[in-house]
Amino acid sequence: MVSTNKSYVTTPEDLVTEAVLRAKDVNVYYGSNLAVRDVSLDIPYNQVVAFIGPSGCGKSTILRCFNRMNDLVASARVQGKITFHGQDLYGSGVDPVEMRRRIGMVFQKPNPFPKSIYDNVAFGARINGYTGDLDELVEDSLRKSALWDEVKDKLKDSGLALSGGQQQRLCIARAIAISPEVILMDEPCSALDPISTLKVEELIHELKQQYTIVIVTHNMQQASRVSDLTAFYNAEATETGGKVGYLVEYNRTEVIFQNPTQEATQAYVSGRFG
Template sequence: MLATDIETQAVLRTKNLHVYYGSNLAVRDVSLDIPEKQVVAFIGPSGCGKSTVLRCFNRMNDLIKSARIEGKVTYRGKDIYATGLDPVGLRSRIGMVFQKPNPFPKSIYENIAFGARLNGYKGNMDELVESSLKRAVIWDDVKDKLQQNGQALSGGQQQRLCIARAISIQPEVLLMDEPCAALDPISTLKIEELMHDLKKQYTIVIVTHNMQQASRVSDYTAFYNAEPTPKGGKVGYLVEYDRTEKIFQDPAQEATRDYVAGRFG
């Protein structure tokens, strides 16, 4: 499960992670390391726990009252579920981009500035807004309409605005939960190109149902599957985790081989 070259440079690490919703076990026994400044893709059929594990990395599951975890999740060696750890502070280091673009109902400028202000940014706000939009490759599209409502942009532009908003608070890690699911092919390509550029500065973990996208954008791929429970539900688990070319060209597990070949899922 853990490639030896990942272990010494892991930014995020899970060890024997179990996630429950109430009494129902949703994901069992996930152990993996996320390497620094690489793109890691989570793939697998619906209901196998990809997004659940992703949300554990910045404690978004805390927002679901019935959710709880067993095992350990660490960020740079520190237990992120330790008593007293501030999840808001954690999320300033580990940002998230959701499946559906969700710009604030504010101007493009304020979409970037708002979070920075909340996080106590004291620098030149104009420069921060411009640099964030440039890094998200949307500056040329919006530089003459910064006071326009961000929700008036196209879907692809809104998603790049949300990425700019996420990186404006200067995180180290970006979590992306199917960021291209609601986008057209041209917008999807722009987001993929952006991910290639962003990994020079950020560690990226992406959940995707698109096999071609996973093979194009990621350095490492984790394949999850699910099995039925006695109660009629499903529990997700990690089948295989390795370099992307290994997962797609010579996987160790037959289930992985079947999935990437399109024989199930």
């Protein structure tokens, strides 16, 4: 397998103007180890962008740069520039707490808080000083995440009492309750059964009406089903025996899956490795 060492294919030209998030020459280090290098891409407004690639290629690492979750890992260091509406996300004027309210995140494993369903959804709104009607907000968020009908009679029950798929939709409801502009999803279906996965995928379709979504997935079918754009990452071995991820190709999903320009992309989407 010959893979190019440079990710020269970046954002499709016609989308550049509408970028919500823009990464430019981003390198991420853990301690002294370079984990991902030279990532440049734009996340356009109200689109679903899928990050695919073999494990260890850094796709989750890049995702976590977009809401500065890497700040919480003491050894992590981000180089390069990431902008949100043109403003430097890592600039001195940006507060990660305020920024995270505007860029929501859904995690790999459902992680509802040990609180009632209602309090799970209301949590973000409460701490962020929501001034509207909380009951309405909770109902609205649960409706948008297609969970309302299943839980409307047991809002006081623990969020942990729900099934895995319901828990993940609760986490999505929790994320949209603070009206973010972007929702980052880190393999949101990897811990779910096929039926729950289908529900979450349908939900993503609904949500892209209002939100910009970036989704990391292991599942290529999922990427082709839900996304408008796809970024393919790969990993290469370093001289010191580690692995460093990089962006290989980024384009409209149908191009990535049907007519990629890079050989490695072709090999990955046709299932020859990864």
